Amino acid sequence: MTPTIIVEKLSKTYQVPEREGGFGAAVRSFFKRKYKDVKAVQEVNFSIAQGEVVGFLGPNGAGKTTTLKMLSGLLHPTGGKASVLGFTPWELKPEYLRAMTLVMGQRNRLSWDIPAADSFLLNQAIYRIPDDQYKQTYKELDELLELEPLMKKPVRNLSLGERMKCEIAAGLLHRPRVLFLDEPTIGLDITGQVRIREFLREYNKRTGATILLTSHYMADVTALCERIIIIHQGQLKYDGGITDLSHKIAPFKLIGVMLTDADSHDLSKYGTQVRNEEDADKKYIQVKAGDVTRITSQLLADLPVHDITITDPPIEDVIEQAFNQ
Amino acid sequence: MYLIIKRLWQVNWAEQWQYRANLLMYLLYWLVSPIIYLAVWTSIANAKGSVNGYTANDFITYYLVLLICDQVTSNIVIHIFGYKIQDGSLSGELIKPIHPVLTSVLINNIAFKVLTILGFIPVWIVLFFLFRPDFSHVALSGILLSIPAMILGFLVSYLLSAAITALAFWTTRVYSIHEFYFALILLFSGQFVPLPLMPKLVQDIAQYLPFQLFIYYPIQLILGKLSSAQIVQGYVSGLVWLGVAVLLFNWIWRNGVKRYSAVGA
Numbered sequence: 001m002t003p004t005i006i007v008e009k010l011s012k013t014y015q016v017p018e019r020e021g022g023f024g025a026a027v028r029s030f031f032k033r034k035y036k037d038v039k040a041v042q043e044v045n046f047s048i049a050q051g052e053v054v055g056f057l058g059p060n061g062a063g064k065t066t067t068l069k070m071l072s073g074l075l076h077p078t079g080g081k082a083s084v085l086g087f088t089p090w091e092l093k094p095e096y097l098r099a100m101t102l103v104m105g106q107r108n109r110l111s112w113d114i115p116a117a118d119s120f121l122l123n124q125a126i127y128r129i130p131d132d133q134y135k136q137t138y139k140e141l142d143e144l145l146e147l148e149p150l151m152k153k154p155v156r157n158l159s160l161g162e163r164m165k166c167e168i169a170a171g172l173l174h175r176p177r178v179l180f181l182d183e184p185t186i187g188l189d190i191t192g193q194v195r196i197r198e199f200l201r202e203y204n205k206r207t208g209a210t211i212l213l214t215s216h217y218m219a220d221v222t223a224l225c226e227r228i229i230i231i232h233q234g235q236l237k238y239d240g241g242i243t244d245l246s247h248k249i250a251p252f253k254l255i256g257v258m259l260t261d262a263d264s265h266d267l268s269k270y271g272t273q274v275r276n277e278e279d280a281d282k283k284y285i286q287v288k289a290g291d292v293t294r295i296t297s298q299l300l301a302d303l304p305v306h307d308i309t310i311t312d313p314p315i316e317d318v319i320e321q322a323f324n325q
Numbered sequence: 326m327y328l329i330i331k332r333l334w335q336v337n338w339a340e341q342w343q344y345r346a347n348l349l350m351y352l353l354y355w356l357v358s359p360i361i362y363l364a365v366w367t368s369i370a371n372a373k374g375s376v377n378g379y380t381a382n383d384f385i386t387y388y389l390v391l392l393i394c395d396q397v398t399s400n401i402v403i404h405i406f407g408y409k410i411q412d413g414s415l416s417g418e419l420i421k422p423i424h425p426v427l428t429s430v431l432i433n434n435i436a437f438k439v440l441t442i443l444g445f446i447p448v449w450i451v452l453f454f455l456f457r458p459d460f461s462h463v464a465l466s467g468i469l470l471s472i473p474a475m476i477l478g479f480l481v482s483y484l485l486s487a488a489i490t491a492l493a494f495w496t497t498r499v500y501s502i503h504e505f506y507f508a509l510i511l512l513f514s515g516q517f518v519p520l521p522l523m524p525k526l527v528q529d530i531a532q533y534l535p536f537q538l539f540i541y542y543p544i545q546l547i548l549g550k551l552s553s554a555q556i557v558q559g560y561v562s563g564l565v566w567l568g569v570a571v572l573l574f575n576w577i578w579r580n581g582v583k584r585y586s587a588v589g590a
Contacts, residue, residue: 074416076586090586094422102420109417111336113343118336125332126423154343 003047004210009080012041040066042234053211055225063234064214068180072102101176105183110155116166117151127174141169144199161192181213197223251289256282258307337436352444363388385458390544398478398539402486403503406430410493471546477563478538484570494581515541535566
């Protein structure tokens, strides 16, 4: 069987205007602009079979979103080929647009001012969904996401998690056979993330849809995907099973401790110190997964610890680390 | 397609309805200049008897009808569609299987129009009693003829504005180009003063431009001031301009979308 998604030597180079800071440079660039080529995606190859759920990973700026945009047809590549369901995405054929969806966690597609129910009905018309099929799909989505209580409120009055549920549901009303999800759980609390994850797994099982998703949360990926594709600086770095990858690069945990008189203690003998921008009160060290229990008890015994947390390192860091080594 | 339009209407109508206070302010703002022209020209005509053959009643009827025609034929494409290009929300719509500008933006514009017209009717009635125009020479046939003419005028004005707005695919912002375009409309459509009061040169140029289709032509139709030959000529030029506007818009749109998807939609 031919794979649902085939990507061959897909490349995208952006021309980005570039100038020095300052007034003089601003004036000069008005007359003569300098451009810099930014190679967002460079000759990427992969193929995805029908029904697969694939995690698409890489640090910020790696080219994930650019690739998703090319595959959904929003962007023209500068080189290479792609075929999804037999269509060339950027030809924007209506038959293709009706068969796929692109949900971007950071973009709203629902109208802010009106209840989601109205936008849903509009989508029904736009995607030509027959009434009985629409009712059936809506019922299923409602079961999985508990949409009903959210439907009547204007979207602007929904919480972030509620809105994301509606966004995802709106993108799936037409039962797309291919889903491109860019950060579908961004900004959601844990319950929200779990909900969406379970939903996607169930949707994939029920419909056999092919899913390619990016996420910053390792848990999203480990829960959903058996296979991951990693790109870094526009190049494909890894394509394979997720278990193989964690053996290879992620046998680490992060221990965060809050200490009295934090600066007077040296943590480097326990593990590699790492910075965490989001939580500056704590000091973080990275240790091997197998050493967590031992080092935690050592820390608690040796130091005046107020608070301690053990977490997976952010996927971004793991990947960044793996490829910078 | 009917269902799409119906649902688009429901959504956009509800959306516009949310902003009714805003619409009312817009309406007031939009009313100011024609009413000033109306007041100024009538008082001049009253003082001098007439201006180039235009009596006070001619000015009053002209501007009162102008308010209607302008309301029907003008558009707010730049605000809806231009904004979507600038903030990138057009991306989501490009991958929907309908044409964004010819469906949702158009319907949104019409919903806006219907709502402002509802607000405008009482204002017009007040103006009517304030200025007491003599409409005795207006015939039903003229009014009936003006309706398709105004629809034609709206379509041309909508498509031309959409074409200019689509330049934002290259420039990101188009407000200044659009302001310039509005100045052309003001000058050549008869919005500022009736075209016959303009210098000969302006009148001649206006003949070759589409702008009088928006204002001057439908006004003259309603007021019954055109000969049969002029009526036919107006309709023919309207259809020709519609064709030109369709081609122009399509061309700019197609290249614009290509460009947009090259630079990073």
